[in-house]
Amino acid sequence: MSGVTAPGVTSKRPEQPVEAGCDGLAPVVGVNSLDVRLDGTHVLRGVRLAVSEGEWINIIGPNGAGKTTLLRAVLGLVAYDGEVSIEGLTKLRRAERARKVAYVPQTPVIPPGMLVADYVLLGRTPHRSIFAGETPADRRIAAEVLDRLDLRGFGERTVQSLSGGERQRTVLARALAQQADVLLLDEPTTALDLGHQQDVLELVDALRRERGLTVLATLHDLTLAARYGDQVAILAGGVIVQRGPPAQVLTVANIAEHFDAHVRVIDDPEGPVIVPTTAAPDTTTAADGAASQAQHAEGVQP
């Protein structure tokens, strides 16, 4: 249905069939020929990515591949060539964009002395003039979000005083208070222990189902990337080199090629499990002997 109401996106180019919107709908987040240069470095080189409504895509890739830059381009925080569309719109004012896209940065700035209630209410900023105070509706939405994220009673505490897991949920609460349809998560699990990593991702998954959120996340942990979300996309050398279901993308060959890492991939009913191995003696075969490696990996007893 969003395809009908998206006149902006189809106007210019003889539309290359949008890559992944699996059912032919216009993507909620559409990225086309995206080029970003930072300080003279060509970070993104013609990235194409389409995320459909309600979809969760995890972007993986080595350090410096441009994952965060891609998210920042979607947020309009870096100058870029090419096209980024949100719900079919390519030209968005800041506040408009912030009403459609919410962002959980990798290392959020924790404002000194700010109370959790005020921090979460910041999420309501794009919905009003910056000169206006919060409405009762803003307060109700913020309270509801705090409640949903099990942060009730934290309102009067300072964000600084929270533990890592509580902090991450608080930042997520601010993003949810934006009531945006798209949620961008930049490494949401760094600095969290395994239990809290799962908590956060389970929470995002539940919220996605409840609210029909579209999620675009970057993740370092490949096993988690396989476990949560619908598809995985590898960003390497400034382009999306492959995208698809985790079992297709997370292969020994792909990981060896793009991460320069030695791993075994163990099939598990819930998705591939990526296990690092000590420096493999046969690294030379990693790139060319992909098929045999994959077989080798299957043969490995867990």
Next chain:
Amino acid sequence: MTDARSTGSSTWASADTALQAADLRLRQLGIGAAAVVVAVVAGLTIGPVGIGAHRVVLELADALPGLAFDSGLSDAHAAIVREIRLPRVALGLLVGATLSMSGATYQAAFRNPLADPYLLGIAAGAGLGATLAITANLGDGAGALDPVPLAAFAGGLVAVTVSYAAGHLGGRSTASLILAGIAVASFLTACQTYVLQANSDAFRRIIAWILGRIATSGWSEPALMLPYFVITAAVVMRYRRALDVLAVGDEEAAALGVNPRRVRLVVVLAASLAAAAAVSVSGLIGFVGIIVPHTVRLAFGASNRVVLPLSVLFGGAFMVLADLAARTVLSPAELPIGVVTAFLGAPFFVLVLRTSRREIW
């Protein structure tokens, strides 16, 4: 309690009652206003000529339009209160309010607890301007318009403008702006020192100006200050919520739909204009712009919705009391007020720092 969290609006309503934004509370405003009243009455009452506080209050009330009270003061005493002490108290209020408001604004805009109104070179620019005016003997004209404050005002604004322009050429970060301010200030201070060395006869006057003084000749100084204070305070107060958004950093503020650079430009220009006006009439009074906002944060929390208005009130009250000390401690001689603000302010601030449990920075 928790099992009902996904349904039931009643649980949301109960959560709502727990969610209070950090808006300025009437009680806080009352405390600030009380501090101002106490400082004003003390400033009008205490001096070489003893005048009862109750008479001062009645005289003040009588001065309000539409009210008539008999304070029982002689004409001479009434004149002391109205023509000598009241303008000086008014100027103290305005200068203190302006400097602490500017300091609070700079700290929020640059997300830097050490920022003060002089961060971008206002002090050095104003100092150079005043030094040039004094050495050129412009101030002796005794005309209606004293050129020293004008030169100071112009010097301060030029310095801020150059810092801002240079800082933005250097990059987009606030750090580059602060560094530009330091460079501009050093340059102007060097110029000022050179002029000072070359004109040692004007040395005492220049040093006296630099050390700061709340001195009035009738109502002309407060009248000069008032429009700058009113206009810049209106701008800064209007942006108090935007400054709270800036607390999460430029990138996240932008992701929340705010243009951080525009907000910073507007509030820093307003705060600089206010500070330049204050400096031009009172010289360089240090410490107020840092100590008052931080004391307010420690006592009432870090939100700019609270910090900005309360900094105005407590800054004004603090300056009136500091000026009172400056003119009475060694009476009839006067201490430079910058000495008093630091001498009284520093121990008090340490006390607050020790006793407060709040994390403000």
